[in-house]
Amino acid sequence: MYWKGIIDEYKKEKENLVPTAKKIIEIPHLIPVDNYSISAANDHSIPTNKDNIEDKNHSIPIKGYSISTKNHSKISYKNTKLNNFCYDILQKLDEQSNIHPFYKYDEKEVFIKNQMDLFTINSKLENGQYTSTKEFENDIHLIFRNCYTYNDIGSEIYCLGEELESAFNKIWTEKIIFQVKQKENLKRIRDTSDADLSSELVTKQIRVLEQNKDKLVYRQVVNDALLIASAYENLVAGKVIPFIKILKTFLSTRSKMSLFSADEPVLQAIVESLLPLKYCIPELSLVMDGTKLKGFSRFGYSDIFVLKGIGYNNVCLELKYISLVNLIKLIKNYKNKFNANDLENLDKIIEKENEMVLLKRSYSYWSKEYGETKQTTIGEVLDNGVNQLKSYMNVISNGKTINYSSSGIFDERIKITKSNPNKLKGFVILVVGFHRVLWRSVEEIISDYSYDKV
Missing domain, CATH: 1.20.920.10 (Bromodomain-like)
Structure with missing residues (x-):
């Protein structure tokens, strides 16, 4: 290396x-x-x-x-x-x-x-x-x-x-999730015969579940799997709340020490792990404005594009994470002196805080574009996410890029074909700490294309 x-x-x-x-x-x-x-x-x-x-x-x-x-x-x-x-x-x-x-x-x-x-x-x-x-x-x-x-x-x-x-x-999160899924795939391969892998696997799974139906751990695993499957089905049906509930359950299991390092990439990896690989395309590559040069808003990346499969809607998810570390720095009593217990207490306060009060909270972040710390509010972060998502959805509805100057999808992981009109829905999911999740839906867009994972 x-x-x-x-x-x-x-x-x-x-x-x-x-x-x-x-x-x-x-x-x-x-x-x-x-x-x-x-x-x-x-x-x-x-x-x-x-x-x-x-x-x-x-x-x-x-x-x-x-x-x-x-x-x-x-x-x-x-x-x-x-x-x-x-x-x-x-x-x-x-x-x-x-x-x-x-x-x-x-x-x-x-x-x-x-x-x-x-x-x-x-x-x-x-x-x-x-x-x-x-x-x-x-x-x-x-x-x-x-x-x-x-x-x-x-x-x-x-x-x-x-x-x-x-x-x-x-x-780190992507590697761990990949490892877990890789181990699961290898285990499935070892547990099936060459004669008929699919039917044998299903038969074995049913048999194992029957044999262990009275064991709490097996019942819990099945319940979790059904919840995730149900959340995905609701999501492509245009209902985001069941998915939000699953996400909140997962986030609530995190330790207070993780509040120091939690950020948007971590949230992205967690959400990806809650969706079927076959129907999830993270960081979908887009040409936002074909008339501009690279580095000058030519490209954009939709956080997660969820394919509808046999559902009704393709769904765009825009993810925003509000770090408690950056929030607590703006609180006079803390400034530079705080620990994991302080972050946990702030997390509990925000969990029950009135939404209008929460949206007015000041928030600071490091801007790569300007090379300095910027100050805004949580409400502005949410509003910017909505506007950003609208622009992504408009570009996705254009289908694949036709030439260098056109805007559209520029991603080899997705197959795009002309089709009957179908709906494209979008949701902004904003997470504050580990116990507060806000979301906004944007107006659906009609697309004349179908999208499939390669």
């Missing part, structure tokens, strides 16, 4: 195996610098272009020789899958965010009681020190806690930490 190759290079430089190489930049207690690049000496920078990474070994050429990114340490076979899982997350994190400020902690600058950085995490992976994904996750979150503790709120490094944590939460 490219990112792990940088770690190997760092070690060689520390051992003076490359005498002329510059030392890799160490960021003092996670303080940003002007240049985050990690380079070798005299114009021999480690390449970041994927084209420069060779073969399956992903060797990185430096000064006429190559540093292999293969892990040559003696790690037991049982840890191989765990390490690959963690390395994959780090690599995706590197692709999506700026990880360099969190690469190496400099002990000379500021004393941090529980030090942690990405270099240390990679070293522990290399040496096979992790015995579970939970240990790896805890170390990653320790980096963020240190970042927020030892840096000022609103500072560049603080905001970079929030951005990196948001990216990690989304990647």
Whole structure:
């Protein structure tokens, strides 16, 4: 892997195996610098272009020789899958965010009681020190806690930490959900014969349920599955409340510690897990305005597009999450000093708060577009979501893009064909903390196309 190759290079430089190489930049207690690049000496920078990474070994050429990114340490076979899982997350994190400020902690600058950085995490992976994904996750979150503790709120490094944590939460949740579904699929395959997989599986499931009908856990699993199926059927019938109830039930099981890291990508992953894979297309790619250039509102992404299957309506879902961390910072008595108990108490207050009062609450967030913290209200966030969803639905109703200058769907995961008129419905779902969910419906649109998952 490219990112792990940088770690190997760092070690060689520390051992003076490359005498002329510059030392890799160490960021003092996670303080940003002007240049985050990690380079070798005299114009021999480690390449970041994927084209420069060779073969399956992903060797990185430096000064006429190559540093292999293969892990040559003696790690037991049982840890191989765990390490690959963690390395994959780090690599995706590197692709999506700026990880360099969190690469190496400099002990000379500021004393941090529980030090942690990405270099240390990679070293522990290399040496096979992790015995579970939970240990790896805890170390990653320790980096963020240190970042927020030892840096000022609103500072560049603080905001970079929030951005990196948001990216990690989304990647982590998607990986876990994928793993669970993969295990379920493998189990189904093992439990069925080659003769008739479908009928045999159904027969076995009925038999197992019959044998265990008096066991509470089996009855609960069946009830949960029926609730989710019913919620989906209601959703494509244009009824969002049953789906909201399922979502609230799932959110209520989260711990108060999760309130620190909960954000929109986490909500997105949770909602995806509550919908059938066959009928759910997350982050549907759209060309919003074909006359504009990339980076200037040309593209847009509908959070979740739910296919109607045998139902009546295709459904667009626009998701908004209000972080209690950002809410509590604006409360005079708390400002920068609060803990998980404070967030839990605020969550309980908001759960029962009058909706009009809640919508008027001030809310701050980091704007990537403007590079600064913006202040708004929860009501404005909800209204913006409604307007955003309307524009997405109008574009979806156009069908597939015809040419470069046209607007429409630009996504290879969906098959679009001309059809009789059908309805396209939309709902904005706004979650505050874990116990309050608001929603708004938008006016339905008639589409002359049918949509199927490829």
